[in-house]
Amino acid sequence: MAEPGADGMLAGVRVLDLSRVIAGPYCSTLMADLGADVVKVERPGPGDDLRAWKGQGMSAVYAAINRNKRCIAVDLQTPDGARLVFELARRADVVVENFLPGVAERLGLGYGAVSAANPSVVYVSVTGFGQDGPYAKRAGYNTIAQGMSGIMGLTGLPGQPPTRVGGSVADVAGALFAFGATNAALVHRKTTGRGQHLDVNLLASMLAFLPDPAAHFFESGKRPQRVGNRNLHLTPAEAFRTQDGFLQVVIMNPDQYARFCGVLGSEPLATDPRFATNDDRLLHHEEMKALVEGALASATTKEWVERFEAAQVAAGPIYEFDEVFDDPQVRHLGLVADVEQPGYGPTRMLAFPVRASRTPAAIRRPAPLLGEHTVEVLAELGVERAEIDRLGAAGVIATADAGGGGA
Numbered sequence: 001m002a003e004p005g006a007d008g009m010l011a012g013v014r015v016l017d018l019s020r021v022i023a024g025p026y027c028s029t030l031m032a033d034l035g036a037d038v039v040k041v042e043r044p045g046p047g048d049d050l051r052a053w054k055g056q057g058m059s060a061v062y063a064a065i066n067r068n069k070r071c072i073a074v075d076l077q078t079p080d081g082a083r084l085v086f087e088l089a090r091r092a093d094v095v096v097e098n099f100l101p102g103v104a105e106r107l108g109l110g111y112g113a114v115s116a117a118n119p120s121v122v123y124v125s126v127t128g129f130g131q132d133g134p135y136a137k138r139a140g141y142n143t144i145a146q147g148m149s150g151i152m153g154l155t156g157l158p159g160q161p162p163t164r165v166g167g168s169v170a171d172v173a174g175a176l177f178a179f180g181a182t183n184a185a186l187v188h189r190k191t192t193g194r195g196q197h198l199d200v201n202l203l204a205s206m207l208a209f210l211p212d213p214a215a216h217f218f219e220s221g222k223r224p225q226r227v228g229n230r231n232l233h234l235t236p237a238e239a240f241r242t243q244d245g246f247l248q249v250v251i252m253n254p255d256q257y258a259r260f261c262g263v264l265g266s267e268p269l270a271t272d273p274r275f276a277t278n279d280d281r282l283l284h285h286e287e288m289k290a291l292v293e294g295a296l297a298s299a300t301t302k303e304w305v306e307r308f309e310a311a312q313v314a315a316g317p318i319y320e321f322d323e324v325f326d327d328p329q330v331r332h333l334g335l336v337a338d339v340e341q342p343g344y345g346p347t348r349m350l351a352f353p354v355r356a357s358r359t360p361a362a363i364r365r366p367a368p369l370l371g372e373h374t375v376e377v378l379a380e381l382g383v384e385r386a387e388i389d390r391l392g393a394a395g396v397i398a399t400a401d402a403g404g405g406g407a
Helices: 025-032 049-053 060-065 079-091 111-115 144-151 169-193 201-205 211-220 254-264 267-269 278-283 283-296 300-308 326-330 374-380 385-393
Strands: 014-017 036-040 069-074 093-097 123-129 197-200 239-240 246-250 314-316 335-341 345-350
Touching: 014 025, 014 079, 025 036, 025 060, 025 069, 025 093, 025 123, 025 201, 036 079, 049 060, 049 254, 060 335, 060 345, 069 079, 079 111, 079 211, 079 385, 093 169, 123 169, 144 169, 169 197, 169 201, 197 201, 211 267, 239 283, 246 300, 254 267, 254 283, 267 283, 278 283, 300 314, 326 335, 374 385
Parallel strands: 014 036, 014 093, 036 069, 093 123, 123 197
Antiparallel strands: 239 246, 246 314, 335 345
């Protein structure tokens, strides 16, 4: 059980988020969920591109990917704006940015300038292809990284074109590797006092999601074929049709296969030499699948899952996305949070996925309105109110009450 009033794991860590869209912001949101104080910098006027998805300065996607943050609206293209943000970077433990290589340097906010003033800073750059190399200046997005990583080449039905994996998986991969490496760098800093520059990119992160296909390819030297919902090296380990839907089963060893056959009540699957071993079943996959689906057609997915569970055979339903959130285990784990989001209204979003016994993650505040905390954060920097007013009149900054995107 969580300790009453416990701070998050990252309480006291100050994060300056100069990133937008998904990969960088999701990294800093995960840190914010764990208690870090994250200040997000956005452009006056439009702000982060995700805000415009609903056209009202706030969207469900922006809210989910930027909760627990404070927001200031500052024009980095102005000397005054860049100076203010540099002062925030000078005080930050972590800086996250996803400009194209060279842009942060041009703004005076690159790692060299920031680390000279703040040697302990952990500076995280998230790009499509990395800080150097032949593709460094290319824009990189989820589907581009998916295509170039090979995951689309692995995905799809036999004889059909490569298929995009659902969701922004390359952006999330980048966010997760940035999140993990940032926290490792903070541990390193605690023992050495030294910060460092982390070069995170979508291509490398997406490829790192494929350690087993890469290992199989390096071993065989053969291009993997698209096989739909099958496992190339193991069977039964795929989606099977039932009376009312689909079921996923994974069999890893002979004992599990024997129990699988027992649940199905199929004598041919249990005794036919064509199905005796995993290698045999791979050679006679279509015949095996026909027998399995013939047996499964006699009952519903729910009924089969219960039978397999009783026999300790790994199986689960294949949900359409709208069915996921009614699952009893998803509900039990508290994987969905209800948030009252200013500028949008009541919304649901995914909660932090890891449960901690002492310092649990929490959604302490909704996503910020554009410029909602400009005055508050600048006051913390020691900027006088008269100067804040001057900067606002000059268009260098914006607040939620002055065209910054408030409701």
